[in-house]
Amino acid sequence: MGNSIFGIGISGMNAAQAGLVTTGHNISNASTPGFTRQEVVQVSNLPQFTGVGFLGQGVAVSTVKRIYSDALANQLTLAQTQGSQLDAYYAQIKQLDTLLGDPSAGLAPALQDFFGGVADVAAHPESVPSRQALLSSANALSARFQDLDQQISEMRAGIDTQITSSIASINRYARQIASLNHSILTVESATALQPANDLRDQRDALVAAMNQEVRASVVKESNGSYDVFVGNGQPVVVGSAAFALAAAHSLEDPQRVEVGYQNGASAALISPASLQGGRLGGLLSFRSETLDAVQNGLGRVAMGVAQTFNDQHVLGQDLSGALGKAFFTVAGPAVLPGSANTGTAAVTAVLQNVNALTTSDYRLQYNGAAGGNENFTLTRISDGVPTAVTFPTAGGYPYNLNVEGITLTLSAGATLNDSWLIEPTRLGAGSIGVLATDPAAIAAAAPIRTGAALGNTGSATISAGSVSSVADLPLPATVTLTFNAAAGQFSVGGAVPAAGPFAYTSGSNISFNGVSFSISGTVANGDMFTLERNINGVADNRNALALGALQVANTLGQNSLIAGSQPTTSFQGAYSQLVSQVGNTTRQMEVTAKAQANVIAQTKQAQQSVSGVNLDEEAANLLRYQQAYQASGKMMQIASTLFQTVLDLGR
Numbered sequence: 150m151g152n153s154i155f156g157i158g159i160s161g162m163n164a165a166q167a168g169l170v171t172t173g174h175n176i177s178n179a180s181t182p183g184f185t186r187q188e189v190v191q192v193s194n195l196p197q198f199t200g201v202g203f204l205g206q207g208v209a210v211s212t213v214k215r216i217y218s219d220a221l222a223n224q225l226t227l228a229q230t231q232g233s234q235l236d237a238y239y240a241q242i243k244q245l246d247t248l249l250g251d252p253s254a255g256l257a258p259a260l261q262d263f264f265g266g267v268a269d270v271a272a273h274p275e276s277v278p279s280r281q282a283l284l285s286s287a288n289a290l291s292a293r294f295q296d297l298d299q300q301i302s303e304m305r306a307g308i309d310t311q312i313t314s315s316i317a318s319i320n321r322y323a324r325q326i327a328s329l330n331h332s333i334l335t336v337e338s339a340t341a342l343q344p345a346n347d348l349r350d351q352r353d354a355l356v357a358a359m360n361q362e363v364r365a366s367v368v369k370e371s372n373g374s375y376d377v378f379v380g381n382g383q384p385v386v387v388g389s390a391a392f393a394l395a396a397a398h399s400l401e402d403p404q405r406v407e408v409g410y411q412n413g414a415s416a417a418l419i420s421p422a423s424l425q426g427g428r429l430g431g432l433l434s435f436r437s438e439t440l441d442a443v444q445n446g447l448g449r450v451a452m453g454v455a456q457t458f459n460d461q462h463v464l465g466q467d468l469s470g471a472l473g474k475a476f477f478t479v480a481g482p483a484v485l486p487g488s489a490n491t492g493t494a495a496v497t498a499v500l501q502n503v504n505a506l507t508t509s510d511y512r513l514q515y516n517g518a519a520g521g522n523e524n525f526t527l528t529r530i531s532d533g534v535p536t537a538v539t540f541p542t543a544g545g546y547p548y549n550l551n552v553e554g555i556t557l558t559l560s561a562g563a564t565l566n567d568s569w570l571i572e573p574t575r576l577g578a579g580s581i582g583v584l585a586t587d588p589a590a591i592a593a594a595a596p597i598r599t600g601a602a603l604g605n606t607g608s609a610t611i612s613a614g615s616v617s618s619v620a621d622l623p624l625p626a627t628v629t630l631t632f633n634a635a636a637g638q639f640s641v642g643g644a645v646p647a648a649g650p651f652a653y654t655s656g657s658n659i660s661f662n663g664v665s666f667s668i669s670g671t672v673a674n675g676d677m678f679t680l681e682r683n684i685n686g687v688a689d690n691r692n693a694l695a696l697g698a699l700q701v702a703n704t705l706g707q708n709s710l711i712a713g714s715q716p717t718t719s720f721q722g723a724y725s726q727l728v729s730q731v732g733n734t735t736r737q738m739e740v741t742a743k744a745q746a747n748v749i750a751q752t753k754q755a756q757q758s759v760s761g762v763n764l765d766e767e768a769a770n771l772l773r774y775q776q777a778y779q780a781s782g783k784m785m786q787i788a789s790t791l792f793q794t795v796l797d798l799g800r
Contacts, residue, residue, distance in 0.1 A: 153197070153204065155788035160207030161781030164191050167210045168774035172767050179762040183354030185215040186762050187346055215346045221756040222353065228749045230360040230426035235742040237431025239735070241308065242439055246735040248300055249443070249728045256450070256724050259293035262286045264700040270593050271693035275468075280588035287583045291477070294451045298578035301444045308432050308440070309406035313396040315362045315429040316408060320393045322359040323377065323385040326352055330374040331389035337373055344373075364426025380419040383410045394419075400488045401512070401570035408433075439734060442531065445508040446727040448480070448577025453705045454720050455479040455581050456503040461699060464616045465592025465692030466683055472619050473592025473692070480580035482555045483572040493562035496569045498555050504716045505554035505709035507531070511571040515563040518542055525559075527552065553709050593696075594689030596622050599666055600679045607632075607673035609655075611666060613691060614680065618663025627681040630659075634674035 168189045178184040192211045196203035249255055266283035273279045329352040336345040352375060359365045359377070365385070368376040377386035385392050395416040397409035408424055409416025421433040455477035465473040482498035496513060500506075509531035516524040522539040527550070529536075540548045546561035555573050585591060596619065599611045616622065628643040632653065641649035641661070648661035656669045668678060683689060699720075706717035718726065 153206070154791065155785055157205065157207035158781045158785035158788055160194065160209060161784065162778055164189070164208045164210055165774045165778035165781055167213070168770065169778065171213055172770045172774060175762045176764065176767050176771075179764055179767075183350050183357065184762070185217050185346070185350050185353075185760045187213050188216055189213055212343055213346060214344065215349065216760050218756065218759050221752070221759055225749070225752045225756045226357055226360050228745065228752045229357065230364045230430075232742070232745040232749050233361045233427045234425070234431040234434070235738060235745050237428040238435045239738040239742045241304070241432070241435045242731065242735050242738055244304065245301070245439065245443060246731050248297065249731055254293075254296075255728070256293055256297060256447075257721065257728075259286075259290045260454075260700075260721055260724070263290040264697060267693060267697045267700075270591060271690045271697050274593040274690040274693055275687045277588050280591045280593075283591060284583065284585060284588060287476070287585070290454075291581045291583050294447070294578040294581045297447055298444065301440065301447070302579070305436070305440060305444075308436050309396075311432055312406050312408065312429060315427075315432070316394045316396050319359055319362050319379070319385065319429070320391070322355050322362070323391040323393070326355050326359070326375060326377060326386045327389050327391040329355070330386070333373055334389070349373075360427055362427045363424055363429040380408075380410070380423045383419060398488075401485050401568065403485075403488065439731065441510065442508050443727060443731060444578070445510065445572070445574045446723070448574035448579075449506045449508055449705065450578070450720055450724050450727070451581045452479055452500070452506065452574055452577040453503050453723065455577075456500065457699055457704045458696065461692065461696050462592050464596075464619060464695075466594040466596040466686060466689070467592045468589040468687055470623075470682075470684065470686070471590075472596055472622060474584070474590065476583070476585050476591075478580065478582040478584055480576040482574075483576055484557075485570040485572070487568040487570070490564075490567040492564035492567045494564075494567060495560045495562075496571070497558045498571055498573070499558075500554065500573075501551065501556045502554045502707070502709065504704055504707040506574055506705070507553050508574065509553075510573070510575070511552060512568060513538075513557065513559075513571060514566065514568040517565045523548070523563075525550075551709070554707075591693075593693035594683055594686040595691040596683055597624065597664055597680055598683040598686065598689075600681070602677040602679065605673065605676040607671045607676045609668050609670035609672040609676060609678075611668050611678045614664060614666035615691070615695070616664055617660075621662040622664075624680070624682045627679050630668075630678045630680070632672045632674060632676045634672075639668075639678075 171187050171189050175186050190211045190213065191208050194206035194209050196205050198204075252258065263283075263286045266279075266286040269279045270276070270283050329348055333345050333348045333352065336348065337343060356365065356367055356375065356377065363379050366378045368378070370376060370388070374388050375386060376384060376388070378384050379394070383392075383394075385394065393411040395409045395411045396406050397416040397418055399405040399407045400418065407421065408419045408429070410419055421437060424430050424433055456479050459475045459477055459479065462473045462476045467473060479500065481500055484496050484498050486496070492515070494515070507529075509529050512528045512530060514526045514528070516526055518524065521542050523542055525538040525540075527536045527538050528534065538550060540559075546559065548559045550557040550559065552571070553573075555571070557571065595614065595616055597614050597616060599614045601609075601611055626643050628641065630639040630641055630649070630651075632639050633650075636650070638650040638652045639659070641651070651659050653668065653672060655671075656667055658665055658667050664680065666680070701719055701721075703716040703719055703722075705720070705723045708714040
């Protein structure tokens with residue numbers, strides 16, 4: 150009996166000691182990130198049968214288990230990876246919002262100053278200082294475009310650097326998880342499958358850290374190892390083997406860093422859309438959803454200002470009487486052939502209608518010849534909408550394709566799956582410049598002037614006239630319009646004898662050879678009106694007024710897919726829309742990120758209530774195990790006394 154009691158006492162002391170050690174381990178790791186509370190699992194030893202029944206044989210420690218909830222851990226990991234994505238996105242877009250919305254460094258004040266200079270020239274067309282001030286404000290405007298574009302490009306380069314850094318972190322975590330898989334498998338195999346709790350905690354912490362970089366799914370194998378997958382199911386950890394991601398250049402844009410899956414010496418690109426969650430997902434989403442659109446949108450405004458101003462400026466006349474020339478440089482669309490192309494075909498793009506430009510890029514892919522056609526797919530990248538494009542093979546190359554403000558020309562030699570990235574406006578803001586250098590070369594005047602013959606007997610008047618084309622200008626000689634009362638029309642003579650005659654309706658517009666004007670009032674037979682070159686028109690401001698009107702005119706946003714569609718917004722309106730969109734998205738991301746932080750805090754609290762260390766509870770456990778240890782010691786003392794009594798009886 151004494152021996153039995155002694156053994157029970159020893160088992161109790163061992164169990165209490167294990168409890169004390171485990172409790173002390175919990176207390177010492179209360180602040181250790183990723184640590185999961187552990188608990189001793191005790192079981193009764195098999196009882197001994199006696200004639201009076203089964204007598205207990207004490208206690209044994211079967212294992213030390215983690216108090217771990219897969220469901221809560223997964224919820225916390227998912228919340229954290231979503232929060233990390235939102236934080237990364239918000240950190241980037243906040244910078245962009247500050248850049249675009251700056252009241253002093255943004256584009257709006259530069260646009261206002263430029264058109265203020267145009268208005269000043271319109272008010273004082275003969276003033277050289279006013280013209281010089283306009284050139285200065287034009288250079289300041291182009292510099293502002295270029296500076297904004299440069300800062301956006303620097304943000305893009307910074308994002309590429311962060312993507313590369315995130316990939317390196319993911320690879321490091323993958324190697325560490327694979328190493329821990331091996332260690333856990335080795336340790337647990339050598340200890341009759343007893344769980345290596347601390348090693349498992351370290352592995353779970355690494356999985357959580359990886360999810361801070363990118364959403365990673367985990368498959369738990371029956372042997373206790375983790376298989377980890379990212380993207381579209383690309384494995385980065387399988388058992389004790391780790392597989393690497395790599396920073397790779399886009400097949401379409403060699404300056405753009407993408408995420409690839411390392412396969413030998415090469416890396417197969419992973420679709421950015423599949424890499425959600427974490428810092429990497431936030432960076433990729435911001436770049437594709439916001440940064441590309443903003444740089445394209447800024448380029449669209451720059452190209453709109455430059456091209457529409459040029460179009461109007463060449464319709465005017467400068468101080469020397471010469472026709473106006475292009476005022477700004479205008480960037481053309483960029484076409485980037487895919488690096489995997491095997492054919493010899495080339496695609497070129499030219500700006501056709503600046504009013505119809507969008508903020509999207511496009512991808513053109515060759516699908517081969519079938520059914521007597523050359524088949525392509527044109528995809529608008531902003532919304533992913535594909536459009537099938539076919540050309541009759543019999544028609545022969547080159548083919549022309551009009552795409553929302555640009556014209557693509559396709560040459561022969563494409564092979565299956567060859568592709569091209571078309572960026573209509575990406576270079577617009579960075580490439581704008583001022584061609585005009587001479588203040589006298591600013592075409593503020595109109596190249597034509599109208600007049601009425603002194604001998605007219607009617608009361609009709611002729612408008613100052615406007616110009617829509619200079620193909621037939623300057624006028625080589627005076628054009629006359631003579632009224633024939635019997636026919637009710639004007640005949641045209643002089644420089645353009647092929648024009649007319651024109652039926653007369655008071656106030657109606659008369660147009661020919663790029664010139665438009667109106668005659669209003671009562672016309673007498675033989676009344677004559679003239680159209681001639683604007684000699685010495687230094688005080689003429691008609692073209693300057695037309696240039697100034699561009700500030701508020703709707704010149705952008707035309708839907709080229711709808712016949713008769715008109716532009717819907719001005720330069721300032723388009724830029725304001727850009728700023729507003731970024732600002733709204735910034736506010737949305739800020740609110741969403743804060744809400745997600747609350748979700749993370751609540752989920753972590755729920756997870757820690759189960760798996761975290763409660764110091765008050767552990768202190769109570771210390772007392773409990775101490776008392777159990779002391780009681781077991783007392784039992785052994787009693788057993789020793791009993792055993793000594795038995796020995797004394799034998800003496």
